[in-house]
Structure formats: C-alpha cells, structure tokens
Amino acid sequence: MMHAQLTPLIEPSTPLLLPSPKRLPATKDLNDIIQAFLEAEEASGLGHRDIAACVRCMASSARDLLTHPMLGLEDPEGRALPSDLPPVIDAHVHLFPDRIFEALWRWFGRHGWPIRYPLHSPQVIEFLLSRGVHHLVALHYAHKPGLAAWMNQYMASLCQQEPRLTCVATVLPGEPNASLILEEAFALGLRGVKLHCHVQCFSPDAPEMHVIYETCVKHNQPLIMHAGREPKSPAYPCDPHLLCHVSRIERVLLDYPTLQLCVPHLGVDEFDGYADLLERFDHLWLDTTMVLADYFPVAPPISMLNRRPDRLLYGTDFPNIPYAWDREIRHLLAMNLPAETLHALFFQNAARFYQIPHA
Numbered sequence: 001m002m003h004a005q006l007t008p009l010i011e012p013s014t015p016l017l018l019p020s021p022k023r024l025p026a027t028k029d030l031n032d033i034i035q036a037f038l039e040a041e042e043a044s045g046l047g048h049r050d051i052a053a054c055v056r057c058m059a060s061s062a063r064d065l066l067t068h069p070m071l072g073l074e075d076p077e078g079r080a081l082p083s084d085l086p087p088v089i090d091a092h093v094h095l096f097p098d099r100i101f102e103a104l105w106r107w108f109g110r111h112g113w114p115i116r117y118p119l120h121s122p123q124v125i126e127f128l129l130s131r132g133v134h135h136l137v138a139l140h141y142a143h144k145p146g147l148a149a150w151m152n153q154y155m156a157s158l159c160q161q162e163p164r165l166t167c168v169a170t171v172l173p174g175e176p177n178a179s180l181i182l183e184e185a186f187a188l189g190l191r192g193v194k195l196h197c198h199v200q201c202f203s204p205d206a207p208e209m210h211v212i213y214e215t216c217v218k219h220n221q222p223l224i225m226h227a228g229r230e231p232k233s234p235a236y237p238c239d240p241h242l243l244c245h246v247s248r249i250e251r252v253l254l255d256y257p258t259l260q261l262c263v264p265h266l267g268v269d270e271f272d273g274y275a276d277l278l279e280r281f282d283h284l285w286l287d288t289t290m291v292l293a294d295y296f297p298v299a300p301p302i303s304m305l306n307r308r309p310d311r312l313l314y315g316t317d318f319p320n321i322p323y324a325w326d327r328e329i330r331h332l333l334a335m336n337l338p339a340e341t342l343h344a345l346f347f348q349n350a351a352r353f354y355q356i357p358h359a
C-alpha cells in the first residue's frame with residue numbers, strides 16, 4: 001500500500017536545492033506580515049536574533065550536550081525507506097514560510113550546524129513522501145504576538161493540497177485571543193497545537209497556559225510542547241532551566257487528565273523523570289526526534305522503547321538536520337526491536353495521537 005504511492009526517486013547525488021513542483025498560493029496578507037516582521041527585526045538592530053532563538057533551542061546548546069560549531073555529517077543516505085518496514089509517520093517535520101525558513105538556515109549556518117536539506121515547504125513534503133514516508137506531521141511555532149494566525153493559515157494552505165500531511169496549529173502563550181486563534185486554526189483543518197517553552201519563553205504551569213490547555217481539551221485536540229530543558233544556550237533570551245522542569249509537566253498532567261500531551265526529544269535531558277511520568281500517566285507521549293540519531297553526545301534512554309512502546313512517536317526534525325534524512329530510522333532498526341514495537345513507534349502511536357486515518 002505504502003509503495004504504490006512512491007514517485008520516481010531523486011538520486012542521492014542530486015543537489016539538495018530541488019526544483020519546487022509548484023508554488024504555494026500564499027496570501028498577500030501573509031507575505032506582507034512576514035515581510036514586515038523581518039524588516040522590523042532588521043530595523044531594530046536585532047537582526048534575526050529572535051528567529052535565531054527559535055532554532056537555538058534545537059541547534060545550540062548546553063555546554064555538556066553540544067559543542068560549537070556542530071559539524072554536519074556526510075553519512076550516506078538511503079534512496080527510500082526499506083521495503084519491509086511497516087508504514088511510517090514522521091511525527092516531527094518542520095514547515096515554515098519561505099523567508100522564515102531562510103532566516104533559520106542563515107542562523108544555523110552561523111551558529112548551529114550545516115543544514116543538509118535547505119528545502120522549502122513544498123520540497124520538504126515531496127522529499128519525504130517520495131522516499132516512502134507514509135504521512136507527515138508538520139510543526140511550527142510563533143514567537144511574536146500577532147503572527148500565529150497568519151502562520152496557521154499558511155499551514156492550512158499546505159494541508160489543503162496534500163492529504164498525507166497533518167498540520168499542527170500554534171499560538172503564542174499569553175497573546176490576546178489565544179483561544180480564538182486556536183479555534184480558527186482548528187476550523188481551517190489544523191490538528192493539535194505545537195508550543196515551545198524555550199522559543200516562546202513560558203513555563204508549562206504558567207497562568208497563561210490554562211486557556212490553551214482548556215481549549216485543547218474542549219476541542220479534543222492534542223498538544224505537543226517542547227518542555228524539556230535542553231538544549232540550552234547562554235545566548236538564549238530565556239533560561240530553559242528556569243522555565244522547564246519535569247515537575248511542571250507533572251502538574252499539567254495532574255491538572256488536565258484528559259489532555260493528550262506529547263513532549264518531544266524524549267524530554268531531553270531529564271530522561272529518568274520523563275520515563276517515570278510515562279509509566280504513571282497514560283495521556284503523556286514522547287517523541288524520539290534527533291535524540292536517537294546518534295548525533296548529540298547523550299545516552300539515549302533505550303529502555304523507554306521497551307517500557308512504554310505504546311506512547312512513543314518517531315520523528316526527525318527534517319529538514320533542519322545535519323545528517324542523512326534516514327539516519328534516525330536506521331539507528332532504530334539496528335536496535336532489533338520487536339515488530340509490534342516498530343509498528344507502534346513508526347505508525348500506530350502517531351495515528352492515535354493525531355487521529356490520522358489509517359487508510
């Protein structure tokens with residue numbers, strides 16, 4: 001079933017800036033607000049500092065976790081997923097409007113790592129689907145008030161063109177009309193909410209979060225929230241170690257027993273604390289993104305894969321990665337996990353969390 005959808009493969013030697021099959025019909029309003037946003041930052045003298053903060057959480061680092069600059073890896077990439085895999089949902093893909101993506105890549109080039117796949121949104125989608133990934137979950141986040149609604153519209157325009165794409169909404173905690181912004185996004189077809197404590201400078205148990213949790217619960221929408229305290233950087237506008245702690249997530253789980261909550265990157269770096277929460281709360285989920293790719297100098301908590309295989313989602317952070325697109329999945333396959341675990345990790349759990357049709 002999965003392979004019937006394969007399109008001709010792009011040879012590994014093909015330059016990575018692939019031709020876009022079609023331009024997205026972005027609205028003039030959306031382009032205007034992004035342009036204004038970028039120009040305002042330039043004029044302020046801050047340059048792309050705030051955009052840098054958006055990605056800093058992934059690219060930079062804790063002194064003990066990462067070193068600067070991180071190197072790109074020239075590891076070989078596969079032409080497609082192995083033919084004997086169950087269907088694969090990549091539950092952690094990033095899509096942004098072109099100019100924001102480009103600003104992120106400029107920052108990565110200076111401070112993070114070489115972006116191996118500098119692809120715009122339509123090319124990201126084409127790249128992964130053409131290599132046999134069954135379905136993508138697309139994430140983004142807004143770091144300024146007034147930006148989320150437009151970015152959600154952009155995501156909705158992508159999803160309307162590709163049924164194998166689940167697009168997740170965002171909002172800035174504390175911004176006016178946060179509930180309305182999310183409800184409008186859900187009405188556009190977006191599924192779930194993505195938040196990022198580091199980029200958006202909030203604590204999971206902050207007062208402004210209640211309206212977001214309540215809106216998710218009311219509309220039966222899941223929430224994915226980067227609430228792990230790493231990677232942190234001294235250049236970061238907020239200190240993630242002050243904002244984030246596993247005990248704050250425990251409080252949220254206790255307060256909202258019907259909220260389906262996913263913490264990405266296996267909760268790095270409080271692995272033991274998140275493993276404990278995973279045992280105790282059936283509405284907590286974690287994703288594997290980048291942590292199991294053998295790139296960062298961390299000891300991956302492999303035992304989680306055996307203890308709660310029903311609560312872990314496979315994800316990649318594509319396209320903002322410094323290594324081969326299939327590196328993480330190859331490492332997971334090398335672990336010789338049971339077939340049921342692979343099916344849950346690669347497909348079933350994400351399908352349940354985001355209510356993705358199995359067809």
Ligand SMILES: [Zn+2]
Binds near residue numbers: 058092094317
């Ligand atoms: Zn990410």
